[in-house]
Amino acid sequence: MPENRYTRAKQPEQVRRALLDCAAAIAMDHGVAGVTVQAVAVAAGVTKGGLFHHFGSKQALIEGLFADLLARVDTEIDAAIEADPKPRGRFTRAYVNAVFTGKAFGFATPWAALSMVVVTDPPLRRLWNDWIKARLKRHRTTDDAPDLQIVRLAADGAWLSYVTTGQTRMSAELRAVHARLLAQTNRRR
Amino acid sequence: MPENRYTRAKQPEQVRRALLDCAAAIAMDHGVAGVTVQAVAVAAGVTKGGLFHHFGSKQALIEGLFADLLARVDTEIDAAIEADPKPRGRFTRAYVNAVFTGKAFGFATPWAALSMVVVTDPPLRRLWNDWIKARLKRHRTTDDAPDLQIVRLAADGAWLSYVTTGQTRMSAELRAVHARLLAQTNRRR
DNA sequence: AGAAAGATACCGCGCGGTAGGTATGTTTAG
DNA sequence: CTAAACATACCTACCGCGCGGTATCTTTCT
Numbered sequence: 441m442p443e444n445r446y447t448r449a450k451q452p453e454q455v456r457r458a459l460l461d462c463a464a465a466i467a468m469d470h471g472v473a474g475v476t477v478q479a480v481a482v483a484a485g486v487t488k489g490g491l492f493h494h495f496g497s498k499q500a501l502i503e504g505l506f507a508d509l510l511a512r513v514d515t516e517i518d519a520a521i522e523a524d525p526k527p528r529g530r531f532t533r534a535y536v537n538a539v540f541t542g543k544a545f546g547f548a549t550p551w552a553a554l555s556m557v558v559v560t561d562p563p564l565r566r567l568w569n570d571w572i573k574a575r576l577k578r579h580r581t582t583d584d585a586p587d588l589q590i591v592r593l594a595a596d597g598a599w600l601s602y603v604t605t606g607q608t609r610m611s612a613e614l615r616a617v618h619a620r621l622l623a624q625t626n627r628r629r
Numbered sequence: 630m631p632e633n634r635y636t637r638a639k640q641p642e643q644v645r646r647a648l649l650d651c652a653a654a655i656a657m658d659h660g661v662a663g664v665t666v667q668a669v670a671v672a673a674g675v676t677k678g679g680l681f682h683h684f685g686s687k688q689a690l691i692e693g694l695f696a697d698l699l700a701r702v703d704t705e706i707d708a709a710i711e712a713d714p715k716p717r718g719r720f721t722r723a724y725v726n727a728v729f730t731g732k733a734f735g736f737a738t739p740w741a742a743l744s745m746v747v748v749t750d751p752p753l754r755r756l757w758n759d760w761i762k763a764r765l766k767r768h769r770t771t772d773d774a775p776d777l778q779i780v781r782l783a784a785d786g787a788w789l790s791y792v793t794t795g796q797t798r799m800s801a802e803l804r805a806v807h808a809r810l811l812a813q814t815n816r817r818r
Numbered sequence: 819a820g821a822a823a824g825a826t827a828c829c830g831c832g833c834g835g836t837a838g839g840t841a842t843g844t845t846t847a848g
Numbered sequence: 849c850t851a852a853a854c855a856t857a858c859c860t861a862c863c864g865c866g867c868g869g870t871a872t873c874t875t876t877c878t
Contacts, residue, residue: 452857471749477834488835490858498834556745559792560660569794586809590783593790593806597782600789603748605758617782620775641823666868677869679824687868 458484463505464550472553529625531579532588539595540618552603591621645683647673652694653739661742718814720768721777728784729807741792780810
């Protein structure tokens with residue numbers, strides 16, 4: 441039964457998306473170590489060779505995934521900022537909300553797994569640093585204050601705590617922290 | 630030239646220590662991915678077989694390293710607490726100082742590399758969770774307050790920020806955060 | 819003598835990556 | 849209009865390497 445396997449519809453865009461999404465999904469529930477070229481390829485219904493056609497190396501795949509995630513975060517945060525009537529702390533609030541309840545890099549997202557390799561991997565680290573640096577510069581008129589910085593750091597810490605506990609749902613304690621941090625961005629100091 | 634290779638002085642304690650220290654050193658400047666059984670063994674001047682005599686598996690080695698680090702942190706924090714005259718926020722202050730300037734798991738320690746795998750590795754995660762949980766319970770009379778929790782979270786966030794920037798020295802900005810967090814533990818609320 | 823400490827040699831596996839083929843699409847010459 | 853010519857997308861099969869781990873032997877300590 442020599443059924444021909446070369447019958448795939450050619451939709452490079454869709455395949456690329458599928459590869460990215462599958463990589464994210466695998467990173468999410470098998471850990472970043474589970475993100476092997478093979479696994480991603482078969483999950484996307486493609487072979488390894490096909491994957492390497494879109495991404496020249498595993499590194500390229502990871503960076504692509506990372507960039508994609510950052511892009512989503514960007515749109516999410518921009519939307520939140522635009523909807524925020526109060527100038528001061530706009531970005532910080534958007535950031536905190538993104539971390540705690542965001543669809544892009546909140547809890548229970550591929551971000552959790554990926555951000556770990558960010559620490560290890562210099563190229564990825566650069567991408568992240570550039571991103572946060574650019575955002576801070578862009579919002580320096582509304583968010584450049586020591587107390588807001590601490591709020592953002594605490595959000596990072598909360599996120600880290602959440603990740604290390606490995607819970608799937610957010611604890612009441614963390615929700616309380618969330619509320620408290622938001623309040624802190626509104627308080628006059 | 631049949632030079633005899635079995636000339637090692639037998640000091641198992643020292644070898645064990647060397648293995649742990651070398652593993653830490655490698656994790657520190659080659660990343661956690663560089664911590665291979667072979668690399669650790671040769672760095673400690675031992676063969677793989679020798680290593681496996683002390684640690685039955687790689688996992689055991691990692692856990693041993695982790696436990697060792699935690700023990701150092703413990704003594705460091707205990708000392709700091711004992712030297713602190715003011716009851717409220719004792720542990721939080723000790724924790725913050727440990728994170729920012731501590732010898733055990735401050736910046737530029739093997740902790741940076743290791744803490745990343747803590748997130749990934751369930752057994753290690755348990756060890757960490759148990760540790761912090763026990764400490765918090767132990768100091769609940771002095772450090773169980775929402776504002777102190779936020780201070781600790783911010784310290785974690787600062788540590789994360791430091792690690793992701795990959796700097797070897799602490800920036801002036803982070804030093805300012807350090808001071809600010811310490812001050813926050815003393816403030817009456 | 820016997821156990822602990824360590825050395826040597828070897829294995830299987832799964833990984834990232836490559837080589838070369840075959841379909842499907844797009845452009846262009848007659 | 850059509851068919852050759854080329855480019856893109858994807859597949860199959862394979863490779864080398866380095867890893868964690870094991871089996872077995874030799875030396876040293878008590």
